[in-house]
Amino acid sequence: MTTSTSPETGALPAQEAPIDAADGHGKLFRDARNRLNKAIQYFPISPDVEEQLKYPKSSLAVSVVIRMDNGSRRAFKGFRVRYDDSRGPTKGGIRYHQSVNLDEVMALAFWMTFKCAVVGVPYGGAKGGICVDTKELSKTELERLSRTYIEQIADMIGPEVDIPAPDMYTNEMVMGWMADQYNRIKRGKYPGVITGKPLALGGSLGRTDATGRGGVNVLRRLEEHLQIIPEKTTVAVQGFGNVGYHCARLLHDAGYKIVAISNSEGGIYDPSGINPYPMKEWEQTHKEVLAGGPTLGGKHQVISNEDLLKLPVDVLVPAALENQITINNAHEIQARIILELANGPTTTGADVILEQKGITVIPDILANAGGVTVSYFEWTQNQTGYYWEVEEVNDRLQKIMEKAAVNVWQTMKEHKCDMRTAAYIEALKKLSEAIEAHGTRYYFNLP
Numbered sequence: 001m002t003t004s005t006s007p008e009t010g011a012l013p014a015q016e017a018p019i020d021a022a023d024g025h026g027k028l029f030r031d032a033r034n035r036l037n038k039a040i041q042y043f044p045i046s047p048d049v050e051e052q053l054k055y056p057k058s059s060l061a062v063s064v065v066i067r068m069d070n071g072s073r074r075a076f077k078g079f080r081v082r083y084d085d086s087r088g089p090t091k092g093g094i095r096y097h098q099s100v101n102l103d104e105v106m107a108l109a110f111w112m113t114f115k116c117a118v119v120g121v122p123y124g125g126a127k128g129g130i131c132v133d134t135k136e137l138s139k140t141e142l143e144r145l146s147r148t149y150i151e152q153i154a155d156m157i158g159p160e161v162d163i164p165a166p167d168m169y170t171n172e173m174v175m176g177w178m179a180d181q182y183n184r185i186k187r188g189k190y191p192g193v194i195t196g197k198p199l200a201l202g203g204s205l206g207r208t209d210a211t212g213r214g215g216v217n218v219l220r221r222l223e224e225h226l227q228i229i230p231e232k233t234t235v236a237v238q239g240f241g242n243v244g245y246h247c248a249r250l251l252h253d254a255g256y257k258i259v260a261i262s263n264s265e266g267g268i269y270d271p272s273g274i275n276p277y278p279m280k281e282w283e284q285t286h287k288e289v290l291a292g293g294p295t296l297g298g299k300h301q302v303i304s305n306e307d308l309l310k311l312p313v314d315v316l317v318p319a320a321l322e323n324q325i326t327i328n329n330a331h332e333i334q335a336r337i338i339l340e341l342a343n344g345p346t347t348t349g350a351d352v353i354l355e356q357k358g359i360t361v362i363p364d365i366l367a368n369a370g371g372v373t374v375s376y377f378e379w380t381q382n383q384t385g386y387y388w389e390v391e392e393v394n395d396r397l398q399k400i401m402e403k404a405a406v407n408v409w410q411t412m413k414e415h416k417c418d419m420r421t422a423a424y425i426e427a428l429k430k431l432s433e434a435i436e437a438h439g440t441r442y443y444f445n446l447p
């Protein structure tokens, strides 16, 4: 059987049992599947539903070959995975990063499936990505890369089939190029094929800050349960990109004290506090180096991303990459609440340690679902041709995020489990209903 030799997942051998290492699946995907296996122990599902959710519906690996500015050709590995479409067209972002691989994209597509179900948006899960360091490309090379990738996956996506969106190191501009390329290929206007587009191309107001905002909606709705008084609550944010920045600024606006932030160049810590607004301006004009920026105390300590995770704060917000909190550092986490805005920042082995330490983990599939929720609003606006005011977008987002937060909290109490397992149970309820509505062996009354 599977990864009994892995120290990371070895802590939960019983939960790994159903997964076969011989299937060629990588560690991240198998780790992701462990969460489902744990939830099934609390909320048994029919064997048919389990079978349906076992593997991705389809996976595509492509070579994205482009001409570089110096005239040479270069090939990049690209992927698109659709995990499950029982609840609707599949949906999921496209990531540009040097560590992108099929295992990671599969895990991300798996998480998207459960994320969409937790908040009840009518989508299945998908994900895509290109293995590339965007800092090495010019803007014109980046455009050619994005357009060529869409040419390669055009047959797999579409407004009613699979709808990409931004993720790490992709943004509105990239989505605009991609939507335009799809329209050229299909010789029509299909704004609903991609979300996170520029407003001028059918984007939605409120999409840019939706993931950070949704995470803040969840945390604020649970303040009473978590005994949070914003003015007395310190926060460290790992990752100061789209998600981390908007979360930090909205928490700052709500009275929380941001004391540490970091990005790929490292981080800073000032117990007197950090105002995210001027700090973002500083970052943009100082080649992303945060050190020396205008913190509220005037003086700050320069720290690494690893140091940031271990700071004595109330709330830790991982908003960068996966696998940041592992069995190697979970013992040293001092925060009492972790708001997971990144996808998969905590491994299953670390979950066990965090639970033993009494740390509440607000899981990614709930905490960062604001992005896909407003992507759903964008798609709805594209399909109807009627566009909403930002207040309407934010109000509807808040309602959905708060409802999901309360449901997960109640399920956690009911099943006496951790919050991540409760989120998976909530998702499983909706996925089971949809899969069973297509017919199972019980429905057909077969042995």
Ligand code: NAD
Binding pocket: 166, 167, 168, 169, 170, 211, 238, 239, 240, 241, 242, 243, 244, 262, 263, 264, 265, 305, 319, 320, 321, 322, 341, 342, 343, 368, 369, 371, 372
């Ligand atoms: P982004 O590209 O806008 O920002 C990424 C940030 O992480 C940057 O500040 C970058 O410097 C930093 N970073 C990169 N490597 C790092 C490292 N090793 N340590 C610390 N920081 C590092 O990306 P984003 O859209 O903000 O996405 C961040 C996370 O949120 C990802 O895990 C993504 O999957 C997840 N997420 C994003 C969305 C969305 O709508 N953008 C939705 C759901 C989840």
